[in-house]
Structures are given as structure tokens and as C-alpha cells.
Amino acid sequence: MALEEYKRKRDFKKTPEPEGVVAPKRPERFFCVQKHLASHLHYDFRLEHNGVLLSWAVPKGPSLDSKTKRLAMHVEDHPFAYGEFEGVIPEGYGAGIVMLWDKGTWTPEVDDVEAALKKGDLKFTLNGYKLKGSWVLVKTGGRYPGARGGGDRSWLLIKHKDDWSGDVDIAAFAPRSVKSDGDFEDILAADNPAIWHTNRPAKGGDAGAAFEKIIARAAELKAARSPGAKDPNAARAARSKNPKEPARAKKTAAPNAAASKKKKAAARKK
Numbered sequence: 001m002a003l004e005e006y007k008r009k010r011d012f013k014k015t016p017e018p019e020g021v022v023a024p025k026r027p028e029r030f031f032c033v034q035k036h037l038a039s040h041l042h043y044d045f046r047l048e049h050n051g052v053l054l055s056w057a058v059p060k061g062p063s064l065d066s067k068t069k070r071l072a073m074h075v076e077d078h079p080f081a082y083g084e085f086e087g088v089i090p091e092g093y094g095a096g097i098v099m100l101w102d103k104g105t106w107t108p109e110v111d112d113v114e115a116a117l118k119k120g121d122l123k124f125t126l127n128g129y130k131l132k133g134s135w136v137l138v139k140t141g142g143r144y145p146g147a148r149g150g151g152d153r154s155w156l157l158i159k160h161k162d163d164w165s166g167d168v169d170i171a172a173f174a175p176r177s178v179k180s181d182g183d184f185e186d187i188l189a190a191d192n193p194a195i196w197h198t199n200r201p202a203k204g205g206d207a208g209a210a211f212e213k214i215i216a217r218a219a220e221l222k223a224a225r226s227p228g229a230k231d232p233n234a235a236r237a238a239r240s241k242n243p244k245e246p247a248r249a250k251k252t253a254a255p256n257a258a259a260s261k262k263k264k265a266a267a268r269k270k
């Protein structure tokens, strides 16, 4: 039932994305958020359910502020194996760079997930590296003004007020991969940047400008790595020498208590 649309949109001879199968049910439910620099930057929010990943594209990413509602466009189910994917999609549907921005487990706060989805009101708890606590996805019924086209696919992702909510801008505070600790340019540099010279997915606008910067940065990182060097710190060292881009901010002062708790939790998990 679940993966037809996903498969129809992709040519698996050309994309590194997994073709995937419907996975067996497990007691643990996986969730992830993939930061996706395609024609527009967005965050793909995915919840494991019945062997696939229910998926919403969140243009602005999740907000920890309970007063901030984030538009979440319901998109096709993705295969379970997609949840660990990070890399470059060179061409076709979703062409761009995918970063595994957060992952962990989720627990429904309702008995019947199917009924909650049908009703358009799914409450759940997340236990990721960056996102934690109670959240809700609410179907808007096309009433949300920012939803262009496909109004029946528009939902809102909202953080409930709890110990894990707060005014820290989590996308800015923790922008990197939980899989590789890299940013987009690191993921691109780890892949093959040559493809970008002939086949760039975004042609203009903000995403196009972002691509240009990332491609240039990826080329620098690649050049900074001596041939055959296996030192994973080489790229980071190269970055810290660039005066325009300071080394990753030292995490000394926590923006707030919630963020501090999150870091401790992340440290515990690592």
C-alpha cells in the first residue's frame, strides 16, 4: 500500500536513495528529521508507522516555541531504510543534499494512531538528540494562508509547552548532522562534487545562492584534505583556519535551561 508514490517519483538507477521495503513492525518507533537543501531548503519530518516513515516537509523546520506553528506539508510515505540516509541526490526528484539533522524514537500519546491521523490531530512524544518532549501535528483543512496548492496536505507542527519547549532557535543552535557531525558542504565534499559542475539542481533564488556557496566550500574542503589522508579532523582544521567562517561555536553559555538539558541528554546518549 504504502510506497508506490515514493517509488514512482524516483529512478533507483540514478539516485543513491534506498529503494526500500515495508519493514516489519517493531516495539520501538523511529523518527528522524532530514534537512534537505533542494530547490528550497526544508526539513523532512518522518515518523515510523506500520513499517514505513510517515513524512511531512516543514519549510521552516521545527520550532521549540509552543506559540510558533510550523507549516508541515504531508508528503508520500518513505521506506524505513530512508531514515538513516544522508548524502547527495544528484538528479531527479528532490535533487540536492540531504542531512540527517535529528533522529531518535517517538511515542504516540494516543491509543489509535490511525484514527488520530484520520482525524488530523496526532499528539506524540519525541526522544531525539535535538527534539524532545510533547508535540502535535494538526491538519489545517487548507485554512493556513502559507499553504499554496494541496491545501488538504497542509498540517501544522507545534511544540507543546513542557520542559523541552523554549525560545532557543534549534535550527540555528544545532544546524549540523547527527550522523556525520557535518554541514551540507562536508556531506557534499564527502560525496563527489564533480557532478555539481554539470548538473546543479537549483538555478536561482536563495537556494541557488546557497548551493553556490556550498559547492565552493566543498571544493575547498576537498582540496584541504591531502590525498589519501584518513584524518577526519582535516576538514574541520581547514574550516577553523578560514577567517570568514569561524570554527564551530564553543558551547560555553547555554541560551537557556532547556538547551542545556538537551545537550546533557545528547551527551548521555553519545
Ligand code: MN
Pocket: 036, 038, 042, 044, 057, 094
Ligand atoms: Mn525533502
